[in-house]
Amino acid sequence: MSDLTRRDQPPMDEPVTHHGPPGGGAGRVLLAAAIVVLLVAVAGGTTWWMYTRDPAPTSNATPARTPTSPSCTGVKLRVVAAPEIAPVVSTAAKTLDDNPGDPCGPVEVVAEEPGLTVTTAAKPDVWIPSSTAWLGIANANGASFTAQGKPLAHSPIMLAAPTAVTDSISQGGRTSWAQLTGAVATGKVAAVTMPDAQASTTGMLSVYAVNAAMARTTPDSGIAQLRALTLRSRVKDAGADPSKLLAKVAEQWNTNGVVYDVGVFPVTEQQLKVYQQGKHTVQLKGAYPADGMVEADYPFAVAKNNQSEALTKKLRAAITRAALTQAGFRAAAIPNALPLPAEPGALLTPATMWSQYKSLATQVLLLIDASGSMNQKIKGPDGKQVSRAALLRESGRFAAELFAEDTTVGMWYFGQRTPTSPAHQEVVPFGPITEQIDGDKTRRDALVKAMEDYRATENTGTPLYQSVLDGVSTMREQVAPGTVTLVVVLTDGKDGESTFKMTQDQFMSKLAGEQDPSRPVPILAVGYGPDADMKALNDMSNATGGKAFAATNPADLSSAIAKAFLAAHAPR
Template sequence: MSDLTGRNQPPMDEPVTHHGPPGGGAGRVLLAVGIVLLLVVVAGGTTWWMYTRDPAPTTNTAPVRTTAPTACPSVKLRVAAAPEIAPVVRAAAKKLDDNPADPCDPVEVVAEEPGATVAAAAKPDVWIPSSSAWLGIANAGGAAFTAQGQPLAHSPIMLAAPAAVTDSLSKGGQTSWAQLTGAVAAGKIPAVTMPDAQATTVGLLSVYAINAAMARTTPDSGIAQLRALTLRSRLKDASADPTALVARVAGQWNTNGVIYDVGIFPILEQQLKVYQHGKHTVQLKGAYPADGLVEADYPFAVAKNNQDEALTKKLRAAITGTAITQAGFRAAPTPRALPLPAQPAGLLAPATMWSQYKSLATQVLLLIDASGSMNQKIKAPGGREVTRAALLRESGKFAAELFAEDTTIGMWYFGQPTPTSPAHQEVVSYGPITGQLDDGTSRRAALGKAMDNYRAADDSGTPLYQSVLDGVTEMRDKVSPGTVTLVVVLTDGVDGESTFKMTQAQFMTKLAGEQDPSRPVPVLSVGYGPDVDMKALNEMSEATGGKAFAATNPADLSSAIAKAFLAAHAPR
């Protein structure tokens, strides 16, 4: 089969080989509590590393060692290695034991997740994490590791699923993060599971790859982030252990051959090869995301205070390329790999946003300006003339896809076309975004339809202040523990030309009187166009604990909306 770039790739229904995808990066760590890699010799002399699993913890835990260090006084070199490569390193260390009668080897190899090494007070003499990225993260925290030579091994990250699920992942054997995101948003995939982006390298680098893929779909960074979070908001599990996922798949089956509680998940090519050679009942297929492929690499890093340089060099030499490839890794980097950011923050910032995006259920009331000024024409990208209302429709089409499954939401239009008209009207009733309206339409679909059908009435006034007051009052009664409750306002003008008109001072006095610290309702406001009163919007939002965003160019409306929603889900 071929990937999206047209280059040939291994068929998804066959064991993957070393001639896989174009692209990659660096990194891979599995926060595998209680998972031990055991050496298994497969018929024909090929060595593979298989997994056994202790009962999985029921709650998230910090990274831990899978093997405890010994207290042998004869140990000259202490090595921490990622669990999946630790057996290779341990076998190499055995070759350096010149006294078989001594139960303590001169080189002690601990199978340890990189996150545990970073967190530990005592650092090893030699560190072989599953990503070069961890060296920068550890050194930024005060460690002093230096990589010697090229990485020992490589393994690209794939998207895998039971065979019956994989068919929905790709067409003609091709896949991409953008394709997966679109399919998830459309409900065409039963489940997607991701490792913890802050604790595992598969998760960390997958999030980076997803954001890189979304950046290719739009020049606007805010929209790209939101599109990435579209996938995040639909995850079945956002903090899974990828090795445990493989174990779950191996131990589950149903009459249709579909494991719905796992679905699609990222995995190392090496892990998938190990699984496929294990002849499990549930067949796993894999595909390489052509629009954002990253790879794990395994640097041989030496601590500054390493006391035995000679033994260190011998250990490095004893880890042979043959042993690496027999264990299911690649000896060379994946061609055309995605480069990773030079600074740790380039990986950690999107991982933090991703990991904490859905930490609280969200309650949102959208207030959309439907006043007459929305029908004014402006210059859109490319020089075309379009009304602000039309631009809003274009920019807001995808907004309904961005809300997490645990969002409760409603939408009002505000405007006063006649002196007797109310300040606002409800266009989508408030309720769970996954719920159905009386006509059988899902609330998410109704939001999308409302944006498509959005029109502004000519000569309609702008009762902005009254609508915000009413919205805050409406949402305050809905505030409950464990939720974020918001009013999101989109307007291009100032309050006025309606029977509800009031001065800013009057409005701020009323808004202050509505505040209840025990039931906060932040207002996120987006103002755009030459007529918007950003000073008023800033003061309004700040008074409620929210934020205001200006889109000085009306064509930047999508970016402003994106910033507002990102602020709503920013880590707190």
């Protein structure tokens, strides 16, 4: 057995600026509610040495070969490797050349991001992607690769930033996704940048880790999803190329030496090591997220139609442990890393949700049902009896954190206490979410407090239809170019038991009269519990270009709110 396949190897030396990865359990995997998309959209590969000003002393400065020209007829083995490991593979391949000076050797090595290899029709004889997960994704799309032995190398994913920023969210080289989420939500971290979750191994695995980390914080999977979306809603750029990110950091800084455009971002330990060995003005420091450790690994995968078995074995043997560790990789897996799911969809579902999320200037009016039925006791996610109103308070508190800084928002409660009461009352006045409206308290603070103080009143009617009509009419006046204007409705019942009661036909006729194609106001409706009138909610949402979501089990309220939030930020 080759040294490369042994699992009892000691970890490689750590970068001098941080410590080794902490322990931690695998945690629960967040069940994301979205359609699995196996077609991965990708950008072209970028070689790792692009972001060093000077070649790192351990890199050997050996680029991967470009595709062989048609005049090279002696190629017997075509290899595609992830860009960061391709130089090591290329150096090993050259040792198999009878004439090392001849550009037409028997082994061709091409550096290519795994997502591009997945979508390219012509597949290589040997593939060394940056995660074993890509083999399952490729094979689900019709390829046929089999990993030979253990992965060649490993590299944990870290959170990197300039030293001052990293120190603010880490201690002893350790941090957490939850800590990063809290820091960005409260403005302690100015920016977060992420690689494309559908194109990049770092992006895909980081999104998986975020969701798994949030699932460990609560028994309510919906609350966990809301927390994960809180981080997503603050990401400045979610489609970056990891190598170009590092190049950007190397090039952009102000007179105080603070990067103003990238902020915190995930990167593999190997990439960070190479950057740290370069001569850069901006010094980066990394920290391991203890609540969601994931790692890139580099399988040596062979295609079913590979006709060069002997040469393949020689290539694998030529890729030495010493060369890999010198290039910044680990030769053994890190302890307690999250195991990756066998099914491609479990990785691609959250990645698709993350990538398709659009940061939009949004105007939102929240209509919250405050009728007496919200006091009904039901079984919560932890199995304990709790009122619907209590679950809404918990979900709403986290939902209030989702809105980005460019959101304009207001909130009404609807419910008629007496025959002379209005259909609804304003709880939070409409305006910018960052605006101070009560001393040093912002409108976001007011939203959180309103949800914490939310109480339903017994024997209260449900003027659902009238409140929706008033909400749409009010928000139509707010429609402005470059913004998305929405009415979000949450109810556990149906229109009735109020002086504003009307039939659905009457309501739909009035709603149609409110429509103005030049000033659209879609309705996103959440039907909460088995008594919600989903037909009415679907009809009103469809008529306005919106969408309705059912939380038939009231314990799934948070998941329904998360779906509505995703719909509000879906591509249009």
